[in-house]
Amino acid sequence: MKFLKYALCGLFLLAAISLNAQQLNWNEVEPGIWKAVAGKPEAFDLLKAGGAVPYHAGLAEMGETKFPLQQADISAKIIDGKTYLSFPLEKEEQLYGFGLNFQTVHQRGKILTLHVDNYAGKDDGHTHCPTPFYVSSKGYGVFINCARYIKVYAGTAVMRDSKTPAKVQDRNLDKNWVSKPYSDNVEMLVPAEGAEIYVFGGPTAMDAVRRYNLLNGGGCLPPRWGLGFTQRMQRLTDANGVAEEARAFEDKGYPLDFIGLEPGWQSKSYPCTFEWDKTRFPEPKALVQDMLKKGIRINLWTNPYISPEAPIYKNILPYTGTFTVWNGAVADISMPEARKIFFGQLGKDKVDIGVSGYKMDEVDGGDVYLWPDVAVFPSGHSAEQMRQTYGVMMQRYITELYHDKNQRTYGLVRASNGGGSRLPYVIYNDYYNHQDFITALINSGFAGVLWTPEVRASKTAEEWLRRFQSNIFSPMAMINAWASGTKPWTFPEVAELVKQLANLRMQMMPYWYSEFAKYHFQGIPPFRAMNLEPGFQGIEVAKDVAPKKKVNLEENPYEEASQKEIKDQYMAGENILVAPMFTGQTTRTVILPKGKWYDFYTGKLAGDGQVITVTPGLDKIPVYVKDGGIIPMMPAMLHAPKAGDKVDIEVRYYGDKPGVYRLYDDDGETFNYEKGEYSFRDIKVEKVNGQLKGSISNAAAGKPNTVGKVTFKMMTE
Numbered sequence: 001m002k003f004l005k006y007a008l009c010g011l012f013l014l015a016a017i018s019l020n021a022q023q024l025n026w027n028e029v030e031p032g033i034w035k036a037v038a039g040k041p042e043a044f045d046l047l048k049a050g051g052a053v054p055y056h057a058g059l060a061e062m063g064e065t066k067f068p069l070q071q072a073d074i075s076a077k078i079i080d081g082k083t084y085l086s087f088p089l090e091k092e093e094q095l096y097g098f099g100l101n102f103q104t105v106h107q108r109g110k111i112l113t114l115h116v117d118n119y120a121g122k123d124d125g126h127t128h129c130p131t132p133f134y135v136s137s138k139g140y141g142v143f144i145n146c147a148r149y150i151k152v153y154a155g156t157a158v159m160r161d162s163k164t165p166a167k168v169q170d171r172n173l174d175k176n177w178v179s180k181p182y183s184d185n186v187e188m189l190v191p192a193e194g195a196e197i198y199v200f201g202g203p204t205a206m207d208a209v210r211r212y213n214l215l216n217g218g219g220c221l222p223p224r225w226g227l228g229f230t231q232r233m234q235r236l237t238d239a240n241g242v243a244e245e246a247r248a249f250e251d252k253g254y255p256l257d258f259i260g261l262e263p264g265w266q267s268k269s270y271p272c273t274f275e276w277d278k279t280r281f282p283e284p285k286a287l288v289q290d291m292l293k294k295g296i297r298i299n300l301w302t303n304p305y306i307s308p309e310a311p312i313y314k315n316i317l318p319y320t321g322t323f324t325v326w327n328g329a330v331a332d333i334s335m336p337e338a339r340k341i342f343f344g345q346l347g348k349d350k351v352d353i354g355v356s357g358y359k360m361d362e363v364d365g366g367d368v369y370l371w372p373d374v375a376v377f378p379s380g381h382s383a384e385q386m387r388q389t390y391g392v393m394m395q396r397y398i399t400e401l402y403h404d405k406n407q408r409t410y411g412l413v414r415a416s417n418g419g420g421s422r423l424p425y426v427i428y429n430d431y432y433n434h435q436d437f438i439t440a441l442i443n444s445g446f447a448g449v450l451w452t453p454e455v456r457a458s459k460t461a462e463e464w465l466r467r468f469q470s471n472i473f474s475p476m477a478m479i480n481a482w483a484s485g486t487k488p489w490t491f492p493e494v495a496e497l498v499k500q501l502a503n504l505r506m507q508m509m510p511y512w513y514s515e516f517a518k519y520h521f522q523g524i525p526p527f528r529a530m531n532l533e534p535g536f537q538g539i540e541v542a543k544d545v546a547p548k549k550k551v552n553l554e555e556n557p558y559e560e561a562s563q564k565e566i567k568d569q570y571m572a573g574e575n576i577l578v579a580p581m582f583t584g585q586t587t588r589t590v591i592l593p594k595g596k597w598y599d600f601y602t603g604k605l606a607g608d609g610q611v612i613t614v615t616p617g618l619d620k621i622p623v624y625v626k627d628g629g630i631i632p633m634m635p636a637m638l639h640a641p642k643a644g645d646k647v648d649i650e651v652r653y654y655g656d657k658p659g660v661y662r663l664y665d666d667d668g669e670t671f672n673y674e675k676g677e678y679s680f681r682d683i684k685v686e687k688v689n690g691q692l693k694g695s696i697s698n699a700a701a702g703k704p705n706t707v708g709k710v711t712f713k714m715m716t717e
């Protein structure tokens with residue numbers, strides 16, 4: 001009798017749970033992107049917070065593809081006010097993404113809580129940008145559009161009713177017993193009564209990433225000057241210090257496009273007044289304008305916490321949360337009333353007088369100082385939702401200030417999330433592990449964001465140089481001297497090499513700018529993992545789950561490489577592979593994907609689909625170019641060319657395959673490209689009668705054309 005009672009109870013419970021299981025209807029919302037709605041999604045989500053509008057033209061250009069998974073294998077249930085999501089996972093499948101991780105690229109086998117936070121040295125989901133987006137080596141992607149702390153079991157949970165049950169083993173006697181039996185699913189727990197689910201088709205992992213970025217509106221297109229060199233000054237510097245800094249760069253011949261002012265530009269900080277300090281900066285407008293005349297822009301640090309002494313404090317108070325940060329009020333910037341006051345203040349005497357952008361600090365976390373999850377905000381959005389979106393909203397609304405002036409900006413931010421790809425900001429943090437900075441750069445391409453491995457201070461000249469060498473192959477070439485007061489020439493023994501690197505950064509501006517145009521128009525992340533390279537796709541094997549294959553390195557050196565987690569080399573744009581060197585290292589291995597690769601500096605053949613060992617010396621890091629690769633370069637200028645300036649181009653060509661490169665051009669400063677004011681020109685190198693010949697197509701009539709004289713340099717003899 002008792003048994004019957006329990007059995008009935010059990011059946012009832014199961015029925016209740018399956019009642020909660022929901023049929024998901026997949027709607028193709030853009031070519032190759034499907035959306036399903038589980039339960040009742042919240043009105044405030046990541047895409048809305050970021051103001052993301054799909055870039056239809058880019059998506060249409062990618063064309064149709066088929067739904068990449070078995071729809072019946074994806075399930076959603078709403079239980080106890082939460083959404084339970086389940087996705088299938090095959091044996092030979094590796095997963096990437098789940099935000100800006102610092103130590104791992106392979107995510108299969110992880111349990112994560114996706115939570116905006118200050119990175120604390122562990123890839124557990126707490127990071128500056130925990131985008132709920134993952135990509136599979138099988139060539140598809142999944143995004144959960146929800147501003148909550150989502151728990152993820154990425155191939156760790158074992159279902160009782162699995163279609164591919166793992167063998168039960170006896171630990172007593174079976175030597176093959178494993179503590180983590182095979183799991184064939186990705187499970188997510190979304191603490192909300194529903195969520196939008198997006199699935200991105202392939203066929204390649206890169207296609208899925210591109211579709212994700214294009215759903216977000218396409219990647220950002222920084223102004224040209226944003227891709228030059230930037231120096232952030234010691235925090236208490238004053239107007240004279242800024243003028244001196246600019247002079248020193250000029251006198252010594254180091255390029256400089258923008259100077260960052262740290263907290264001391266404000267009369268008070270932590271919490272902030274958002275007003276110039278009158279002693280250190282008596283005439284900010286004159287300073288900003290003077291600098292502009294020299295071709296140097298000013299970027300301002302701030303965090304968003306409002307001091308009781310800030311002029312906006314009284315007015316904004318009704319639109320702030322119930323908890324403070326460093327005793328400063330936290331504006332509910334999801335409300336138009338708060339935005340008007342807050343961003344009005346960031347515009348006034350700052351954007352208005354010619355300041356070029358902001359660095360928005362401390363919007364990520366550290367629970368010890370941030371608002372707690374029990375804070376209440378007047379909009380009714382929970383503290384959790386605000387935490388997940390504050391960085392994205394700050395980026396969005398500051399960008400709007402600039403958009404209103406038809407002036408592009410490029411800045412820094414310490415938190416982002418889904419919905420942020422189109423916003424022109426680069427993430428940074430206080431963590432300073434060089435290796436992990438490179439892994440973050442790799443993962444940024446899976447998270448729809450940009451990341452800078454900034455250089456701050458170093459113990460030795462070697463470290464300074466090594467950090468600098470990878471920093472110039474990143475979205476923002478920067479020294480952040482807010483505490484150290486370092487300059488590019490701080491270590492005299494490597495100052496000349498550092499200058500050469502800064503010059504190389506400037507010379508490569510036409511390449512960087514064209515690669516960012518691909519981010520914007522095609523969704524291709526400019527800095528990304530090797531796993532997105534064609535030579536790598538479809539053959540990657542999840543190391544821990546698939547049976548270890550014996551590989552014959554003589555026969556196929558590439559095969560082993562394809563199983564390895566690659567955390568220390570990356571692609572910088574279409575044609576360049578960068579393999580950083582770290583302090584103390586004199587030699588390293590580099591995995592060259594299929595096809596021939598050439599030394600960036602000499603043009604010599606380096607290898608073809610193989611693992612090479614190199615000893616590059618202190619003066620450079622290994623950088624390689626694809627066969628047929630074209631790198632458009634310009635003369636090393638001290639500042640980025642101004643709108644409309646004509647610049648000569650030196651086209652460098654590597655290898656012997658016919659090469660085509662699409663050079664992007666526009667005014668470099670305004671948003672006129674949104675109205676079609678841009679051009680792509682085809683640079684070609686091919687063999688004519690056995691001789692390499694280069695050509696460049698004309699800019700379309702009436703479209704921007706900043707290209708001066710074009711010369712070709714065939715790098716490979």
Ligand code: GAL
Binds near residue numbers: 235262263301362482
């Ligand atoms: C930190 C930030 C640093 C610097 C500093 C100034 O939070 O990460 O880059 O801006 O604040 O106080």
